[in-house]
Amino acid sequence: METIARGVNARVRGDRIVEAWFGSHREPFKTPPARQLKGLIERRIESVHRSGKHIVVELGRQDDPRRSAEGGEISAQWIVHLGMTGRLLVTTHDAAAAKHTHARLRLKSGRELRFVDPRRFGRLEFRDLAKGTAFGGPGAEPLTIEGEEFAELFRGRKLAIKAALLNQTLLAGVGNIYADESLFRAGIRPKRRAGKLTRVELERLRRALKEVLEHAIRLGGSSVSDYVDADGMKGFFQLEHNVYQRTGEPCRKCGSDIKKIVIAGRSTHYCARCQH
DNA sequence: CATTTCACCTGGTGGC
DNA sequence: TGCCACCAGGTGAAAT
Numbered sequence: 344m345e346t347i348a349r350g351v352n353a354r355v356r357g358d359r360i361v362e363a364w365f366g367s368h369r370e371p372f373k374t375p376p377a378r379q380l381k382g383l384i385e386r387r388i389e390s391v392h393r394s395g396k397h398i399v400v401e402l403g404r405q406d407d408p409r410r411s412a413e414g415g416e417i418s419a420q421w422i423v424h425l426g427m428t429g430r431l432l433v434t435t436h437d438a439a440a441a442k443h444t445h446a447r448l449r450l451k452s453g454r455e456l457r458f459v460d461p462r463r464f465g466r467l468e469f470r471d472l473a474k475g476t477a478f479g480g481p482g483a484e485p486l487t488i489e490g491e492e493f494a495e496l497f498r499g500r501k502l503a504i505k506a507a508l509l510n511q512t513l514l515a516g517v518g519n520i521y522a523d524e525s526l527f528r529a530g531i532r533p534k535r536r537a538g539k540l541t542r543v544e545l546e547r548l549r550r551a552l553k554e555v556l557e558h559a560i561r562l563g564g565s566s567v568s569d570y571v572d573a574d575g576m577k578g579f580f581q582l583e584h585n586v587y588q589r590t591g592e593p594c595r596k597c598g599s600d601i602k603k604i605v606i607a608g609r610s611t612h613y614c615a616r617c618q619h
Numbered sequence: 620c621a622t623t624t625c626a627c628c629t630g631g632t633g634g635c
Numbered sequence: 636t637g638c639c640a641c642c643a644g645g646t647g648a649a650a651t
Contacts, residue, residue: 358620425642427628460628464645501621553625608625610643
């Protein structure tokens with residue numbers, strides 16, 4: 344998400360939305376498409392960034408094009424969640440639309456911001472900040488959270504640490520890959536009860552999570568080219584992950600077989616010899 | 620309240 | 636080639 348947000352930001356920041364189109368599926372519209380269309384039109388894109396797993400497009404005022412041409416004030420937000428298969432693409436406005444394109448925002452520059460999502464698990468939301476609050480979930484940011492607060496998240500919890508890591512109201516932005524990879528790096532078994540981890544283990548986990556995420560962002564960031572899609576991510580995943588989707592393959596540290604189990608309905612990969 | 624299960628979707632893969 | 640079971644970067648409602 345971080346890589347995608349940066350890529351999109353670099354391509355659309357400062358541009359203006361001149362036309363919007365939404366597909367007719369009932370999903371993935373958290374805000375009715377007609378309201379999104381009305382709200383998005385004629386706004387300047389001030390910036391694009393990531394918050395947890397959401398991509399937030401910050402938008403300027405609608406009623407004063409001259410003032411917002413210079414940028415600055417945020418008065419609305421377009422919030423994109425990509426679900427499992429969502430893509431945010433920046434194309435030219437005349438490029439052929441991919442199958443499962445649900446939203447197209449035509450920009451003044453001739454570019455187009457598109458939302459494509461085959462499985463429709465993604466969500467699109469529009470927020471008018473004059474009428475409501477800015478986007479922000481309860482979950483802490485894994486990249487910046489400090490030791491004390493991190494440990495407090497898991498105190499007294501009986502669920503598996505893997506399940507706790509995936510809970511977006513505790514930590515925002517940790518998905519299945521990074522949960523497995525950070526637990527491997529920290530040497531902790533995914534089934535361990537969150538509340539029973541020692542303070543030392545929790546600190547190892549916090550650092551491992553941060554390092555894994557930073558490493559992923561570095562590699563993903565280097566692979567973005569003229570448009571934004573998942574191609575670059577494939578390279579990272581194949582080359583760098585230690586346990587995720589490596590069931591039966593030898594552990595890169597000790598050589599024993601990587602195991603696969605199910606926790607919280609999600610496939611979970613770990614090394615029984617390196618993780619305790 | 621905390622935790623787990625399952626439906627929501629389409630597409631790709633591998634077995635027969 | 637066709638058919639089918641199974642799996643997939645996530646979440647949130649319903650059940651326990």
